[in-house]
Amino acid sequence: MNLRIEPIGLVLAVIYAFACWGARKLSLDQFYLPAGIRVAALLLCPPRLWPYLFLGEYAYFAQMRYPMVEKYGLAWVVLGSASLMPAVAFVVRLHRRMMATTTETWLLSIAAASALVVTALNIALSELLWPIPPDMPALTGVARYVVGDFIGILTVAPLALLWATRHSEPDWAAMFLKPTSMALGLMTVLGISAALLPADSMTMKTSLQVLMALPAIALTCLLGWRGAAISVPVLNLIIGLTTPKPYPSSFDPSAFTTQLIMAITGIALLVLGSRISHYYHHYKIRDDGEKNAIKLARSSHVTSEMGLRERALHLRKIGEGMDISLNEVVSWLKLHGHHEIAGGLLDTAVVHSRQFRAQASMVYPTALDHLGLYVALQAGGVREAWDLTHRVSRPRLQGDPCQLSIGLQLAAYRAMTDAVSLLLESESGQIEVRARCGRFGRYQGIVVTVALLDATCALSEATMTMAVERLAGRALAYGGVVQCRRNRVRMALLEMPPIASHDAAHSVSVEYVKTTGRGSSQALT
Structure with a gap:
């Protein structure tokens, strides 16, 4: 010592x-x-x-x-x-x-x-x-x-x-003042009212004192153990200070009975508040873990896309160099009178150059950075690949995707192409692609539907399972959902601003599921 x-x-x-x-x-x-x-x-x-x-x-x-x-x-x-x-x-x-x-x-x-x-x-x-x-x-x-x-x-x-413990959780003070002021004000009014009653109104006085426990219970339910830590002392203090005391060792039997009830109530409130805080603490840890996981997943997707973008730009430079070299060869052949060979070589070079550019655009849609998602779908190599299958109809695209972030557009692009590829591999018949951009409350996003044109032909269970496994990762990274119903795969991807919580985005996703029902893509308007 x-x-x-x-x-x-x-x-x-x-x-x-x-x-x-x-x-x-x-x-x-x-x-x-x-x-x-x-x-x-x-x-x-x-x-x-x-x-x-x-x-x-x-x-x-x-x-x-x-x-x-x-x-x-x-x-x-x-x-x-x-x-x-x-x-x-x-x-x-x-x-x-x-x-x-x-x-x-x-x-x-x-x-x-x-x-x-x-x-x-x-x-x-x-x-x-x-x-x-x-x-x-x-x-x-x-x-x-x-x-x-x-x-x-x-x-x-x-x-x-x-x-x-005032510094243990810095964010609790913001939500502490208003409910605490209301609860303490109501408890004070009830306590003063009980103290002002005449001496022969003991039943009414005791009833008012017991009613003071209701604001204390409400404050405990709202703020956990901190609500109990402020309401239980005030409850006891009001009852103790309003108890008649002609001398320090005096004793009031009726007040003692009320204090016994309030002591039991205080014990229950502190236990209840501690359990509420305990479970809230665990929920907050899990919620923060989910937020970090989603943030890391989105960062991982963006990082991988940036790597593919660099690779696509490098391939584009290689393609341009090959075109310049072939043009020089064609010019040399024409200069020396080999016009027929030069023409044949030029035609072949044009076809191969277009195919090379189409394949490079499928590695990363560079048009998306400047012209948006819809132009990348209609003018890139993915559209040519779909046309070659003769099974994918012209996409029905609505809204302005340029209002969305590049990350969300890239996620929607990959999800759409993966869904079409899955249906091409696993199902037969014509395929219809639809997309609609817009707003849902304070959030903006896109709804994508990839469906079999024949509404009577349902997707197999294996296809639905693979669709969820392949597509859910990108959708969840942007607060969205993936649904497989009858003949269609439907995806919703939403923007989650930095100030918005994961809970809010998740509630938007749940509300989207409830409002869209069986297959309409009109939820985003």
Whole structure:
């Protein structure tokens, strides 16, 4: 233990002593706030500063119990004052490992254990050391003091825990203010209304105090354990401060019954809030993992496309060099009178050059970068390949694809060509290709449909399975879906701006599935 005197420690001892003194002025035996101050201080301060908390506790007890020496004896004053803080510190120390867990239910364990230990010490020392043992039955005293300490701890300690973890999740503060203000305002109104009722309206007063639990429950459901950490202390504080207290050790049976109900409610709210936060934490980790996976998938697609683009540009340069060389040969042949050979060579070169360019454009559609997806489909090599099969009708293309990002257009291009190739390999009959670009709410995207022209001819199960396996990766990378219904494969790809969440894009995809129904591509307008 570091015994070097630290100025901050002495300041802490003074602040702690005054906090306990002020809290005692507001307390009852059935609502003992210094017990909460004690646990909160131990939770907030590192163990190296705990000796100064002991010093502050002894100073607080010295000014309060020194006048009691003649009545209760010096032994009780010294032992009763010196044993409480070390006992609670030992309880908190035993819970240090539990504090590393993701849930905050360990706070209830600390509160219960501290209340029991402190009550046991107080009752035992008073029975053993007082000249005249207390006239209150031991079990009654235990029940009253345990509940009072437990409620006091639940009033102060959750606020300390909330303050200690304020930087753990930076985004929670943005959604904290409005619902908290509404819930606390409603609880305050109900509490003041109950306090202003006449003394003979105990049923109505108790009903209003119990109704204060409803905003607390709502706040817990909205904010998890943080909602419980702010609502449970305020709930206990309002009830405790509105309880009549002619003197510090007074007791109000009706308020005690209400406090018992609220103590049980506080336990339930803290447990519920911790479980809500626990599952929300796991959901957020999984959601962040899904976002990162989608981001990496999209980056991987774009990177592979850029590699293909470089390869296509290199092939284009090779093709241009071959054309220049062939033109030089043709010119030389014509110059030396070999016109027939030059003409035949020129015709062959033109055909091969066109085929070479078509194959290069199928590696990467360079026309898409400048003229958009639809021009790349109608003027590139993929269109010539489709025409050679005599099975693919002229695509029906609607909307302006240039409004979409290059990455999404490339994904749609690959998905469309892969779907056509799959149907050409696995199915018979004519194939129809349709695409429509547009907006869906705040999102823009494209719907692509590749279908057999014969509506009565359904796709086989094997084709549907392969379509989903081959196409789903590109669709999911852009927040889209792939559907196989009857004679068609339908895909929707949507833009997901950086500020939009994966949840929003996923909900758009689900809504698209619901609204498009059995096969219409009119969802994007």
